[in-house]
Amino acid sequence: MFDWCEGYERLATVVEATLELAGEGRENLARSGREDITRVLDVGCGTSTLAASLWASCRRRVHAVDVDPAVIEAMRESHAGCDGLTWEVVDLTAAGDALGQGVFDVAIDKGTLDFLICSGIRPVLDALASVRRSLREDGVLLVVSIHPLGLWQALFAALAASAPALGFDELASWSLEAQSADSARTGIDEATVRKNPTSALALRRRSQEEADSLEVDRVSSDQLFAAAEAAAGAALDKHFAVEAPLLTPRREASLRADFAAALAAAGEGVTRLAASEAHRVLFPSSAEQAEYPLDLFLEDLTAQERSATSSSGGISLSLAEAIDFLTLNQ
Ligand SMILES: C[S@@+](CC[C@H](N)C(=O)[O-])C[C@H]1O[C@@H](n2cnc3c(N)ncnc32)[C@H](O)[C@@H]1O
Known part of the structure; x- marks a missing residue:
């Protein structure tokens, strides 16, 4: 059965x-x-x-x-x-x-x-x-x-x-x-x-x-x-x-650009985004955010060990980790 x-x-x-x-x-x-x-x-x-x-x-x-x-x-x-x-x-x-x-x-x-x-x-x-x-x-x-x-x-x-x-x-x-x-x-x-x-x-x-x-x-x-x-x-x-986009080459290029822009906005030399910010960049539409909310994203990041945890306990992602995450989870 x-x-x-x-x-x-x-x-x-x-x-x-x-x-x-x-x-x-x-x-x-x-x-x-x-x-x-x-x-x-x-x-x-x-x-x-x-x-x-x-x-x-x-x-x-x-x-x-x-x-x-x-x-x-x-x-x-x-x-x-x-x-x-x-x-x-x-x-x-x-x-x-x-x-x-x-x-x-x-x-x-x-x-x-x-x-x-x-x-x-x-x-x-x-x-x-x-x-x-x-x-x-x-x-x-x-x-x-x-x-x-x-x-x-x-x-x-x-x-x-x-x-x-x-x-x-x-x-x-x-x-x-x-x-x-x-x-x-x-x-x-x-x-x-x-x-x-x-x-x-x-x-x-x-x-x-x-x-x-x-x-x-x-x-x-x-x-x-x-x-x-x-x-x-x-x-x-x-x-x-x-609404549920696949990681096509075009989407990957646009995510890379958005991620880089968010890093630049966070300050010079910043190479990682806090998980909440990464979530906003990776899942920009309200439909995506409703379907895959931040708390699930955090749970998945923790379960899959695809992020770094800072001494303050906050989870963050580099661009490479973010793309890896999407490739594996799309
Ligand atoms: C994903 S399974 C789902 C089976 C079941 N309904 C369940 O809930 O576990 C898909 C089922 O559709 C059947 N199926 C696939 N193509 C079909 C077709 N053309 N006509 C009738 N059944 C088909 C398969 O044999 C299979 O049992």
Whole structure:
């Protein structure tokens, strides 16, 4: 068993809130004339405990899919006899209508979009299109990710604007501070885990009526995908360039210049910046400072021994130490 980002225990409140947003156990399920059982899709289940934990309350039918036949076989075997918990091999990027239409109340993705986005926007859009179709109108998608919330918010906002028929509207978001204990389970080093709290975003599937009212059927789905791909691509580029920048050669040159200017301003012959000043230079935007505040920076510097401590106890960094720190922690 392996769980990406979080096990069920720490996610339970987020998942319960999402089920509530989808109207679990409430009038709207009754109104639709169905039995009071929520149908949940686990999007790329892996060997996570999520599907079985969701099913265990008996109020839910859970259908878990994954592209990996060995994973599905193993999960099916180890959960044999669990009535209402089903497993299926599905490639979400080429699923078409394989998941059915309007079948699920809630779809939960934990880490599969994280995986797919490594190969670009298109696989993410393909998967989202099948998941969207499989959800009932106004059904809810929960995305749980190691990436910052801003990344998914930018992507879904771009999608909603450029391709309403693929669109989801944000309902709620959560940011779960990562715990160092999780690093053993995820295999990601502790500094990275601490820097990247798990984000969770609940979104509502737009109804067909809304999509139709936006006359999206006048454009072909290829045109729609091209527009969505371009808009989501631009949103992600902006995210990585402005809000969570990577240490590109251009950014390194500009940081070097800013660091040198701050040293010069501190006085002649000064070669080190106090950690608080270095933090301001290295993470200049308010978004970066909110995502990676000074106290975490100090903790990481201490843990990684990448700074010097003066006799007065203050931590400081040279330019070389600062660049080393960014290279290792980006
Ligand atoms: C990062 S793991 C997350 C697994 C699980 N949801 C969890 O929380 O631990 C990504 C999962 O997505 C599955 N996956 C990757 N590409 C897929 C695709 N095209 N269709 C369906 N599943 C896919 C992988 O097999 C893997 O189990």
